[in-house]
Amino acid sequence: xTEEKVKIKCTKxxxxxxxxxxxxxxxxxxxxxxxxxxxxxDSASEDKNIRRALTSAKEIRMTLDARPxxxxxxxGSAGDRSQV
Numbered sequence: 001x002t003e004e005k006v007k008i009k010c011t012k013x014x015x016x017x018x019x020x021x022x023x024x025x026x027x028x029x030x031x032x033x034x035x036x037x038x039x040x041x042d043s044a045s046e047d048k049n050i051r052r053a054l055t056s057a058k059e060i061r062m063t064l065d066a067r068p069x070x071x072x073x074x075x076g077s078a079g080d081r082s083q084v
Contacts, residue, residue: 006057011038017032021064024057076082 005018008030023030028041033048043054 006053008053011047011049021057021060
């Protein structure tokens with residue numbers, strides 16, 4: 001199963017926490033779970049931790065979006081073989 005959460009490293013306290021990839025998008029805001037600093041996700045940010053989290057979240061979402069198509073295609077071909 002694909003991991004649906006992305007790791008986020010807080011620039012202020014350097015602690016890592018996780019957030020659902022579906023939430024982590026441009027404009028999303030969350031508080032660090034350790035120091036409570038407000039983190040705003042912006043792809044133009046100079047903070048490499050924010051850019052890395054956005055990139056990881058996008059990759060996870062793309063993988064999750066592609067997975068159901070692959071599973072349904074496999075189920076369809078398995079069904080075809082059982083009817084032969």
